Amino acid sequence: MKRKLTQRGRERRAQLMERAAGLFAAQGYHPTSVSDVVESLGVGKGVFYWYFESKEDLFKEILSSSHHELRRRQQAAIGDEPDPLRRIELGMRASMSWFAENRHLFNLFGFAATEERFRPVLRQNEEVAVADVVKHLKDAMAEGHIPDGDPAVLAHALIGAGRHLARTYLYEANEPAEAVADAAVSFTLYGVNGRPRG
Amino acid sequence: MKRKLTQRGRERRAQLMERAAGLFAAQGYHPTSVSDVVESLGVGKGVFYWYFESKEDLFKEILSSSHHELRRRQQAAIGDEPDPLRRIELGMRASMSWFAENRHLFNLFGFAATEERFRPVLRQNEEVAVADVVKHLKDAMAEGHIPDGDPAVLAHALIGAGRHLARTYLYEANEPAEAVADAAVSFTLYGVNGRPRG
Amino acid sequence: MKRKLTQRGRERRAQLMERAAGLFAAQGYHPTSVSDVVESLGVGKGVFYWYFESKEDLFKEILSSSHHELRRRQQAAIGDEPDPLRRIELGMRASMSWFAENRHLFNLFGFAATEERFRPVLRQNEEVAVADVVKHLKDAMAEGHIPDGDPAVLAHALIGAGRHLARTYLYEANEPAEAVADAAVSFTLYGVNGRPRG
Amino acid sequence: MKRKLTQRGRERRAQLMERAAGLFAAQGYHPTSVSDVVESLGVGKGVFYWYFESKEDLFKEILSSSHHELRRRQQAAIGDEPDPLRRIELGMRASMSWFAENRHLFNLFGFAATEERFRPVLRQNEEVAVADVVKHLKDAMAEGHIPDGDPAVLAHALIGAGRHLARTYLYEANEPAEAVADAAVSFTLYGVNGRPRG
DNA sequence: AATGAATGAGGATTCATTCAT
DNA sequence: AATGAATGAATCCTCATTCAT
Numbered sequence: 001m002k003r004k005l006t007q008r009g010r011e012r013r014a015q016l017m018e019r020a021a022g023l024f025a026a027q028g029y030h031p032t033s034v035s036d037v038v039e040s041l042g043v044g045k046g047v048f049y050w051y052f053e054s055k056e057d058l059f060k061e062i063l064s065s066s067h068h069e070l071r072r073r074q075q076a077a078i079g080d081e082p083d084p085l086r087r088i089e090l091g092m093r094a095s096m097s098w099f100a101e102n103r104h105l106f107n108l109f110g111f112a113a114t115e116e117r118f119r120p121v122l123r124q125n126e127e128v129a130v131a132d133v134v135k136h137l138k139d140a141m142a143e144g145h146i147p148d149g150d151p152a153v154l155a156h157a158l159i160g161a162g163r164h165l166a167r168t169y170l171y172e173a174n175e176p177a178e179a180v181a182d183a184a185v186s187f188t189l190y191g192v193n194g195r196p197r198g
Numbered sequence: 199m200k201r202k203l204t205q206r207g208r209e210r211r212a213q214l215m216e217r218a219a220g221l222f223a224a225q226g227y228h229p230t231s232v233s234d235v236v237e238s239l240g241v242g243k244g245v246f247y248w249y250f251e252s253k254e255d256l257f258k259e260i261l262s263s264s265h266h267e268l269r270r271r272q273q274a275a276i277g278d279e280p281d282p283l284r285r286i287e288l289g290m291r292a293s294m295s296w297f298a299e300n301r302h303l304f305n306l307f308g309f310a311a312t313e314e315r316f317r318p319v320l321r322q323n324e325e326v327a328v329a330d331v332v333k334h335l336k337d338a339m340a341e342g343h344i345p346d347g348d349p350a351v352l353a354h355a356l357i358g359a360g361r362h363l364a365r366t367y368l369y370e371a372n373e374p375a376e377a378v379a380d381a382a383v384s385f386t387l388y389g390v391n392g393r394p395r396g
Numbered sequence: 397m398k399r400k401l402t403q404r405g406r407e408r409r410a411q412l413m414e415r416a417a418g419l420f421a422a423q424g425y426h427p428t429s430v431s432d433v434v435e436s437l438g439v440g441k442g443v444f445y446w447y448f449e450s451k452e453d454l455f456k457e458i459l460s461s462s463h464h465e466l467r468r469r470q471q472a473a474i475g476d477e478p479d480p481l482r483r484i485e486l487g488m489r490a491s492m493s494w495f496a497e498n499r500h501l502f503n504l505f506g507f508a509a510t511e512e513r514f515r516p517v518l519r520q521n522e523e524v525a526v527a528d529v530v531k532h533l534k535d536a537m538a539e540g541h542i543p544d545g546d547p548a549v550l551a552h553a554l555i556g557a558g559r560h561l562a563r564t565y566l567y568e569a570n571e572p573a574e575a576v577a578d579a580a581v582s583f584t585l586y587g588v589n590g591r592p593r594g
Numbered sequence: 595m596k597r598k599l600t601q602r603g604r605e606r607r608a609q610l611m612e613r614a615a616g617l618f619a620a621q622g623y624h625p626t627s628v629s630d631v632v633e634s635l636g637v638g639k640g641v642f643y644w645y646f647e648s649k650e651d652l653f654k655e656i657l658s659s660s661h662h663e664l665r666r667r668q669q670a671a672i673g674d675e676p677d678p679l680r681r682i683e684l685g686m687r688a689s690m691s692w693f694a695e696n697r698h699l700f701n702l703f704g705f706a707a708t709e710e711r712f713r714p715v716l717r718q719n720e721e722v723a724v725a726d727v728v729k730h731l732k733d734a735m736a737e738g739h740i741p742d743g744d745p746a747v748l749a750h751a752l753i754g755a756g757r758h759l760a761r762t763y764l765y766e767a768n769e770p771a772e773a774v775a776d777a778a779v780s781f782t783l784y785g786v787n788g789r790p791r792g
Numbered sequence: 793a794a795t796g797a798a799t800g801a802g803g804a805t806t807c808a809t810t811c812a813t
Numbered sequence: 814a815a816t817g818a819a820t821g822a823a824t825c826c827t828c829a830t831t832c833a834t
Contacts, residue, residue, distance in 0.1 A: 009793085028313040030228035033828060044795040045830085055829065107312045114309040115226040164362055204817065231803060242820040247805065405814085424709040426624035429807060440816040441809085451808065503708045510705040511622040560758060600796065627824060638799040643826065 013051045015041065021062050025104035029059060029111055060121050063112055066105055067125040071132070073098045084139035085146070085189065091132070092162055092188060093181045099166040100177035106167055130155045158188050201248075211249045213239065219260045223302035227257060227309055258319050261310055264303055265323040269330070271296045282337035283344070283387065289330070290360055290386060291379045297364040298375035304365055328353045356386050401447075409447045411437065417458050421500035425455060425507055456517050459508055462501055463521040467528070469494045480535035481542070481585065487528070488558055488584060489577045495562040496573035502563055526551045554584050597644075607645045609635065615656045619698035623653060623705055654715050657706055660699055661719040665726070667692045678733035679740070679783065685726070686756055686782060687775045693760040694771035700761055724749045752782050 005013065019041055023032040034055055038048050052058040077094035078087045099106075112118035133155035140146045165184045169175040203211065217239055221230040232253055236246050250256040275292035276285050297304075310316035331353035338344045363382045367373040401409065415437055419428040430451050434444050448454040473490035474483045495502075508514035529551035536542045561580045565571040599607065613635055617626040628649050632642050646652040671688035672681045693700075706712035727749035734740045759778045763769040 031313065035828075046794050049830070050793065110308055111312040114305045114312075115229065160366065168358065202817080207817070233803075244807080244820055245818080248818065253804070427709065431807075442815050445809070446814060506704050507708040510701045510708075511625065556762065564754065598796080603796070606797080628826080629824080640799055640828080641797080644797065649825070
């Protein structure tokens with residue numbers, strides 16, 4: 001598959017993904033047909049299969065490319081900040097603002113978890129995310145900012161907490177991203193340190 | 199619809215629901231066909247439509263009847279316990295053990311949230327659950343066990359926390375129900391009281 | 397099949413036929429299910445198959461028994477009237493009043509003509525009706541009331557005209573039966589004689 | 595729906611309609627399945643739903659497009675004939691020859707009258723037909739060719755008579771179209787004038 | 793790159809009919 | 814005579830995918 005795409009081709013592809021993500025989130029993956037997607041863009045069906053191997057493939061692409069995008073946001077926010085705990089905070093804030101802008105994706109990830117064939121993508125996203133955080137945590141430990149411990153467990157907890165807060169307060173309760181980010185950061189660092197810093 | 203069912207009929211119906219719930223949880227709602235369900239029971243396709251109006255109807259039935267069952271478990275556990283906080287604790291423990299036995303339902307509820315037509319059922323379940331807890335909380339406030347506050351907010355928090363812990367530790371991490379129940383109870387009462395009791 | 401039926405049995409059977417005729421006329425033969433019929437009477441499905449071999453059989457029964465009923469009405473009206481032309485007139489008037497009372501059957505006969513399997517019943521009804529009229533016409537010719545001619549052709553014309561007038565004015569235009577009968581009788585005798593009797 | 599069709603597409607669509615009309619007429623609407631139609635053309639099932647929304651939709655299309663075709667025939671026959679009574683005659687003759695070529699449609703229209711959902715289409719066809727004739731009748735009255743009267747009533751009578759003659763003599767008795775047309779025209783003009791023109 | 797057309801397996805649902813009680 | 818339950822073929826329709834142009 002892997003076509004070489006022109007600029008225009010890349011735009012078309014992105015357009016299809018975005019439209020599909022919106023429809024999947026609104027109506028569900030299965031209730032949304034490939035026809036729905038292409039018709040809503042006013043193009044023929046061939047277009048779809050020019051850019052994607054299958055509907056399933058498209059969905060997986062959405063899942064992983066969303067994660068890529070989120071990660072780019074985190075990295076941009078972190079820049080070359082030297083303090084590892086501060087890097088974690090910046091990443092968390094960036095994530096929260098991205099979640100806020102992409103609330104509809106919660107449904108997609110929620111759905112993906114219910115079918116076996118999509119779980120591998122979720123797992124892979126997860127691994128990448130954990131590895132990122134683990135890196136900062138190890139640095140923090142090495143530099144003595146936080147007590148030693150299993151960085152993977154901490155990373156999972158941290159990510160899980162952030163995601164849960166996002167889902168609960170951004171998606172379900174519609175709170176402002178700023179406030180949720182504050183809560184997440186505070187909880188995160190508390191948790192990481194084991195107790196409030198005096 | 200509303201048929202008069204004999205004993206045998208009620209059993210068949212329950213059997214269909216249980217089998218369908220299992221398949222839906224394992225493969226997803228859409229990928230599971232009505233044929234899958236009836237064939238796995240070795241009965242004709244008509245049987246399904248004798249007991250349910252549609253596949254959608256069956257799924258809604260599963261959602262709400264699961265909630266009914268959970269609630270029966272809570273009520274049985276609570277009995278006529280007079281202390282309202284203790285009632286909450288008993289309810290939480292009962293829920294946790296039910297969650298442990300019905301881990302597969304997490305997938306169903308997760309999926310239900312992704313399609314508009316199923317959300318009303320979820321909302322209704324939620325309302326009932328909240329009302330139950332609110333009752334106990336009001337009693338606890340009236341009797342001076344906990345400070346006054348908005349009982350609905352507390353109830354939501356309590357239920358949300360319990361459900362999240364269950365999903366995280368029972369479903370994803372496979373911890374023993376007992377341990378998770380302890381954590382949930384402790385967290386719950388902390389939260390309710392605003393601080394640890396000395 | 398041919399069961400020996402008790403009085404109650406005959407009533408049940410008649411009740412089923414009447415209800416079915418009503419539903420068939422209102423919704424169409426195919427869109428009306430056997431379940432519709434029995435449910436609308438609040439009885440089980442077994443009842444239906446106790447009295448009729450099949451849905452098709454029931455419909456044929458309705459067609460031919462309706463015709464029987466009409467014929468009984470005609471014969472009762474004719475009694476032992478000696479004048480053959482008067483017998484035709486009385487038969488026509490009786491038919492018209494029966495048509496008026498059973499307007500809904502037009503739909504059934506109209507439908508029956510569209511499916512091959514029901515046409516034989518219609519044809520048989522037709523033959524009986526024609527034979528009846530032919531008898532009177534032959535008498536009228538023998539007695540010199542009308543000129544000789546092919547009585548079968550005349551009978552067909554006569555029946556066709558009557559039926560068309562009934563459909564047009566009773567069913568579609570909702571005219572009173574009396575008036576339509578007058579028109580039919582007048583037309584009929586005109587036609588038979590070739591010109592008005594001075 | 596409303597697709598843009600290529601030449602080939604329009605042909606396919608017409609082919610489907612013609613084949614379906616034939617099968618519906620021969621076997622009845624309900625006994626003819628969508629599979630029957632597509633299989634008899636050796637095409638896939640999806641083709642049907644590419645061109646029609648549903649079986650019901652197709653049937654309605656047949657009903658109204660048949661009427662359109664008949665009307666086109668009438669208009670072609672009438673051309674720019676200036677005499678309104680002559681226009682009616684030409685229309686009647688054209689209709690009769692079209693009826694003769696499309697005898698099978700009698701069954702379809704007969705069936706359509708037996709189910710509520712199809713009656714609106716029949717009614718609409720009727721209205722158009724009546725309006726056409728009314729126009730000519732009004733002209734004829736204005737020009738003094740026929741006495742004043744309610745043109746709608748006359749139009750209904752005229753159409754009804756023509757249709758009945760067609761059904762009786764073309765469809766049931768298989769007479770030649772010419773002869774039936776003569777009879778219809780003669781009857782029609784007699785009727786319109788109230789008596790033969792000297 | 794893109795379109796209209798076509799495929800055909802698969803899915804939900806209906807329903808005439810039969811069966812056990 | 815009658816009921817609730819069961820059967821399973823048949824039906825309409827959908828839709829991911831492919832093809833010809």
